[in-house]
Amino acid sequence: MIQVDQALSIIAENSCKMPIRKIKVTKSLGFILAEAIYSPMDMPPFRQSAMDGYAFTHSELQQFNVVSTSQAGDFSNKKIKQDQAIRIFTGAYVPDNLDTVVMQEHTTVKNKTVEITKMPARFANVRNKGEQIKENELVLENNTVITPAAIGFLACLGITEITVYAKPKVAIVVTGNELVKVGKKLPEGKIYESNSIMLESALQGIGIKKTEIFRVKDNLKATKRVLKSCLSTFDVVLVSGGISVGDYDFVKEALLSNGVEELFYKINQKPGKPLFFGKKDKTIVFALPGNPASTLTSFYIYVYPALKINMGFEVIHLPKIKRKINTQFENTSGKTLFLKGLYDDKKVTILESQSSAMLNTFAVANALIYLPYDVVNIEKDQEVMVVPLN
Amino acid sequence: MIQVDQALSIIAENSCKMPIRKIKVTKSLGFILAEAIYSPMDMPPFRQSAMDGYAFTHSELQQFNVVSTSQAGDFSNKKIKQDQAIRIFTGAYVPDNLDTVVMQEHTTVKNKTVEITKMPARFANVRNKGEQIKENELVLENNTVITPAAIGFLACLGITEITVYAKPKVAIVVTGNELVKVGKKLPEGKIYESNSIMLESALQGIGIKKTEIFRVKDNLKATKRVLKSCLSTFDVVLVSGGISVGDYDFVKEALLSNGVEELFYKINQKPGKPLFFGKKDKTIVFALPGNPASTLTSFYIYVYPALKINMGFEVIHLPKIKRKINTQFENTSGKTLFLKGLYDDKKVTILESQSSAMLNTFAVANALIYLPYDVVNIEKDQEVMVVPLN
Numbered sequence: 139m140i141q142v143d144q145a146l147s148i149i150a151e152n153s154c155k156m157p158i159r160k161i162k163v164t165k166s167l168g169f170i171l172a173e174a175i176y177s178p179m180d181m182p183p184f185r186q187s188a189m190d191g192y193a194f195t196h197s198e199l200q201q202f203n204v205v206s207t208s209q210a211g212d213f214s215n216k217k218i219k220q221d222q223a224i225r226i227f228t229g230a231y232v233p234d235n236l237d238t239v240v241m242q243e244h245t246t247v248k249n250k251t252v253e254i255t256k257m258p259a260r261f262a263n264v265r266n267k268g269e270q271i272k273e274n275e276l277v278l279e280n281n282t283v284i285t286p287a288a289i290g291f292l293a294c295l296g297i298t299e300i301t302v303y304a305k306p307k308v309a310i311v312v313t314g315n316e317l318v319k320v321g322k323k324l325p326e327g328k329i330y331e332s333n334s335i336m337l338e339s340a341l342q343g344i345g346i347k348k349t350e351i352f353r354v355k356d357n358l359k360a361t362k363r364v365l366k367s368c369l370s371t372f373d374v375v376l377v378s379g380g381i382s383v384g385d386y387d388f389v390k391e392a393l394l395s396n397g398v399e400e401l402f403y404k405i406n407q408k409p410g411k412p413l414f415f416g417k418k419d420k421t422i423v424f425a426l427p428g429n430p431a432s433t434l435t436s437f438y439i440y441v442y443p444a445l446k447i448n449m450g451f452e453v454i455h456l457p458k459i460k461r462k463i464n465t466q467f468e469n470t471s472g473k474t475l476f477l478k479g480l481y482d483d484k485k486v487t488i489l490e491s492q493s494s495a496m497l498n499t500f501a502v503a504n505a506l507i508y509l510p511y512d513v514v515n516i517e518k519d520q521e522v523m524v525v526p527l528n
Numbered sequence: 529m530i531q532v533d534q535a536l537s538i539i540a541e542n543s544c545k546m547p548i549r550k551i552k553v554t555k556s557l558g559f560i561l562a563e564a565i566y567s568p569m570d571m572p573p574f575r576q577s578a579m580d581g582y583a584f585t586h587s588e589l590q591q592f593n594v595v596s597t598s599q600a601g602d603f604s605n606k607k608i609k610q611d612q613a614i615r616i617f618t619g620a621y622v623p624d625n626l627d628t629v630v631m632q633e634h635t636t637v638k639n640k641t642v643e644i645t646k647m648p649a650r651f652a653n654v655r656n657k658g659e660q661i662k663e664n665e666l667v668l669e670n671n672t673v674i675t676p677a678a679i680g681f682l683a684c685l686g687i688t689e690i691t692v693y694a695k696p697k698v699a700i701v702v703t704g705n706e707l708v709k710v711g712k713k714l715p716e717g718k719i720y721e722s723n724s725i726m727l728e729s730a731l732q733g734i735g736i737k738k739t740e741i742f743r744v745k746d747n748l749k750a751t752k753r754v755l756k757s758c759l760s761t762f763d764v765v766l767v768s769g770g771i772s773v774g775d776y777d778f779v780k781e782a783l784l785s786n787g788v789e790e791l792f793y794k795i796n797q798k799p800g801k802p803l804f805f806g807k808k809d810k811t812i813v814f815a816l817p818g819n820p821a822s823t824l825t826s827f828y829i830y831v832y833p834a835l836k837i838n839m840g841f842e843v844i845h846l847p848k849i850k851r852k853i854n855t856q857f858e859n860t861s862g863k864t865l866f867l868k869g870l871y872d873d874k875k876v877t878i879l880e881s882q883s884s885a886m887l888n889t890f891a892v893a894n895a896l897i898y899l900p901y902d903v904v905n906i907e908k909d910q911e912v913m914v915v916p917l918n
Contacts, residue, residue: 163710167729181886183714188885190774209746209776211705213717227774229706229818231717270886278891285917286733286827287890290726290820293710294719294887315601316619320553320683324573327603327621329684336680339557343676356599384580384617386599428619430680437676495578496571496660497684500677501668527675 139404141511142439142474145415148401149440150454152417153447156304156373163292166284168345169302170450175277177295180268185232189263191241192252193232194223196260201253208233223252232264239263271295281452303450306373307348308341310334311364313380313389314428315356332497333378333426333433340437344445356380361392369396369418373448376441379428382412389425390414398423406511407474409494410436429494435476435506438527458508460521461486467509467516474511478503479524486524504528529794531901532829532864535805538791539830540844542807543837546694546763553682556674558735559692560840565667567685570658575622579653581631582642583622584613586650591643598623613642622654629653661685671842693840696763697738698731700724701754703770703779704818705746722887723768723816723823730827734835746770751782759786759808763838766831769818772802779815780804788813796901797864799884800826819884825866825896828917848898850911851876857899857906864901868893869914876914894918 140148158172187193187208194202195218202223208214210229218224218233226232226239237260244256271277277295278288284302292300310333317331318324334351341349350372354364361380368375380389394400398416405413409432414425424441426433438456446454462485469475478489478499486507489499508523509516516522530538548562577583577598584592585608592613598604600619608614608623616622616629627650634646661667667685668678674692682690700723707721708714724741731739740762744754751770758765770779784790788806795803799822804815814831816823828846836844852875859865868879868889876897879889898913899906906912 164725164728167732179714181719183719184717190772209705211707211718211746213715227776228772229704229719265885270883270888282892283918285891286726286730287821287824287887287893287917289729290722290824291887291891293722293725294820296710296714296720298711314619315599317601320686321688324569324686325603327574328601329571329573329619330686332680332683335554335683336676338554339679340676342557356601382580382618386617430684431677434677434680493660495655497677497681498660501675501681502672503677527677528673 139406140402141406145402145405145413145440146443149415149444150447152401152415153422153444154420155450156306156448158301159304160299160301163289163298163300166289166300166302167286169284169305171278171280171282171284171300172303172450173301174280175292175297175300177271177273177275177277178297179295180273181270181295182265182267185234185267186265187226187228187230187232187239187263188265189239189241190227191239191263192223192245193226193236193239194218195220195236196238200257201251204247204250204252237261237264281450283451303448305346305348306445306448307371308346308374308376308445309350309352309368309372310337311352311354311368311375311377313354313356313361313377317353319353333428333430336430336434336497337376337378337437340434341445344442345449346445356386356388358388358392361388362395365392366396369398369421369423373421374441374445375421375423377423377425378433381414381425381427393423393425406472407476408471409476411473413440415440427494430497431478431494431500434497434500438506438525439476456525456527459524459526461524462519463488463507463516463522464518466518469509469511469514469516472511475507475509477507477509479505479507481505481524481526486522529796530792531796535792535795535803535830536833539805539834540837542791542805543812543834544810545840546696546838548691549694550689550691553679553688553690556679556690556692557676559674559695561668561670561672561674561690562693562840563691564670565682565687565690567661567663567665567667568687569685570663571660571685572655572657575624575657576655577616577618577620577622577629577653578655579629579631580617581629581653582613582635582644583616583626583629583654584608585610585626586628590647591641594637594640594642627651627654671840673841693838695736695738696835696838697761698736698764698766699740699742699758699762700727701742701744701758701765701767703744703746703751703767705776707743709743723818723820726820726824726887727766727768727827730824731835734832735839736835746776746778748778748782751778752785755782756786759788759811759813763811764831764835765811765813767813767815768823771804771815771817783813783815796862797866798861799866801863803830805830817884820887821868821890822884824887824890828896828915829866846915846917849914849916851914852909853878853897853906853912854908856908859899859901859904859906862901865897865899867897867899869895869897871895871914871916876912
């Protein structure tokens with residue numbers, strides 16, 4: 139049995155980035171760039187007015203004949219004489235032989251003549267070609283998280299495709315003769331199977347949509363067969379249940395006989411002690427304890443960072459913050475505890491009913507409180523580690 | 529011209545929750561419950577063993593004949609005599625006339641006889657029917673955010689559908705003769721249109737997928753026609769560009785002539801001063817300044833809370849945190865500033881290049897720094913308000 143930190147290290151060492159692939163910029167939110175991007179063009183691509191006003195050639199003249207108009211999107215390089223100006227709008231093309239734009243608030247206009255009442259400096263209000271970014275300059279570094287701003291930036295440079303780390307395909311294997319699919323009638327002795335739906339939504343919450351659910355009875359042969367196929371087709375296999383030491387818990391045996399290397403089994407923690415982590419080729423496997431609250435706690439603490447590594451993230455764990463606990467607490471279990479809690483700006487409260495069999499508390503919690511195995515007495519108002527889940 | 533806080537109040541007063549609708553639990557992540565949910569069943573639905581061990585009737589006997597096995601999912605109510613026990617596993621049905629389960633670690637078994645070496649209390653290790661939740665008890669309150677835990681909880685109670693607030697359908701209307709769709713060749717004087725893609729991904733980031741993009745030239749008639757159709761079909765209309773005071777900015781006129789009530793126009797801020805907010809019937813309209821960084825800042829500060837209200841959230845703003853600023857700063861503009869910044873655990877840095885025309889900085893920022901108009905001098909290491917964007 140290992141401690142939480144050892145388990146997290148082993149997971150980090152044995153998880154790796156997914157292969158890279160090209161995707162459309164419009165579909166890239168939340169992906170991680172696998173290659174630096176350089177600009178295919180100057181931006182702005184031409185000399186651009188930064189104001190609504192008049193463009194002219196800076197000289198001693200204060201008065202100009204307005205001979206044409208350049209609206210955003212227009213293009214004309216007709217030569218404009220020294221005593222001429224053009225009406226121009228923000229974002230519009232500034233003809234090559236004009237060097238200055240005066241904002242309209244600093245002019246008076248009569249008929250077709252504009253008089254400048256406050257003369258700007260030469261070159262004022264003209265954005266130069268490539269002023270923001272030049273062709274071949276770095277746009278985004280490797281390993282950048284693609285945000286809406288990054289998508290906008292790429293799009294304005296005309297970039298339509300980028301190279302990112304793929305997201306893993308995840309198999310969810312649910313074991314247990316007692317489990318009935320939600321929506322069906324519940325016979326005596328059975329319960330509804332909820333872990334697959336819960337895990338699928340937790341995966342969806344971190345942007346992983348390629349998931350498939352497999353249901354298998356408590357039977358070694360069936361378990362082996364399903365796992366064999368999952369191990370060869372998926373990047374990550376999450377097994378729910380069948381991993382403690384009851385006579386009918388076949389998952390570990392089925393994994394090992396399929397050539398999965400055991401990297402750890404059992405963590406000194408509650409809930410979720412009988413957690414198994416292993417690997418076959420590039421596929422990683424988590425066998426999660428079947429009690430729903432244990433399953434979900436294990437997901438957030440252990441599966442989440444592995445998936446983040448797969449997707450190319452550098453920050454792989456859920457954030458940890460410190461909050462004052464608002465009750466005294468004694469941890470005499472010798473185990474690291476992950477308690478369902480409610481936190482706000484200042485403090486955190488341990489919720490009642492920490493049963494790992496049910497999700498009542500988890501459904502209203504907004505955090506896990508992380509109490510290490512080696513701290514027995516926690517005073518009221520002492521700062522503790524909190525993992526926000528919202 | 530109004531201040532930021534006034535604008536936010538007006539938005540909150542004029543945004544309302546979307547109509548309710550029934551959706552599948554499996555598709556409900558991130559929705560808000562519009563009706564409290566009561567349990568359709570007892571959970572556990574039967575008396576359940578909490579351990580792998582032996583079930584028996586508590587008496588003075590210490591030794592029992594093991595007559596059958598109850599695995600999770602099995603069901604039998606065959607009468608078990610006083611001197612008999614059954615082999616039982618975690619989660620399995622406990623027959624009606626047995627009252628106690630002893631964990632296997634506290635027994636020795638020979639042939640078909642189990643001897644209890646450490647006698648548990650009567651009723652030990654048996655989870656009662658309805659112990660976690662009883663039929664008709666409250667499962668989740670109205671206004672609960674549906675998390676993976678909530679989905680698991682609902683599923684384990686056999687609930688397949690819930691009533692939530694719908695998500696808004698959002699129209700994105702992009703104006704500007706200068707704009708060319710990404711992927712096409714860029715003629716002189718034109719630039720690529722990136723705001724629609726950026727806004728679409730920002731909407732996607734908060735779970736809104738029902739979006740449609742409309743592109744319109746700088747022309748009053750076309751703008752009026754497109755807006756008219758959007759106002760009658762969408763819950764929220766986001767217009768990008770065409771809202772400042774240039775001769776070719778037709779958006780405001782087109783909105784008003786379509787019966788949109790102006791709720792505010794122009795905020796004392798930078799970037800994003802010429803922001804328009806209005807309403808027609810239940811459709812709200814934001815006309816966002818067209819410069820990409822202004823558009824996105826306006827989205828995060830003003831559009832985001834309106835959408836959150838639409839979706840039924842009680843917490844509607846992006847979180848605000850405090851960080852020490854690591855340079856002295858003077859805000860002599862008299863305007864509230866939203867600066868692109870990088871924050872970490874302790875401090876925040878103002879990024880170079882705050883131009884509203886480009887997204888270079890925004891693409892690498894992880895926060896907006898919120899500096900109110902009425903604070904001129906900000907000392908190094910003074911705490912400032914930061915809006916994290918990650």
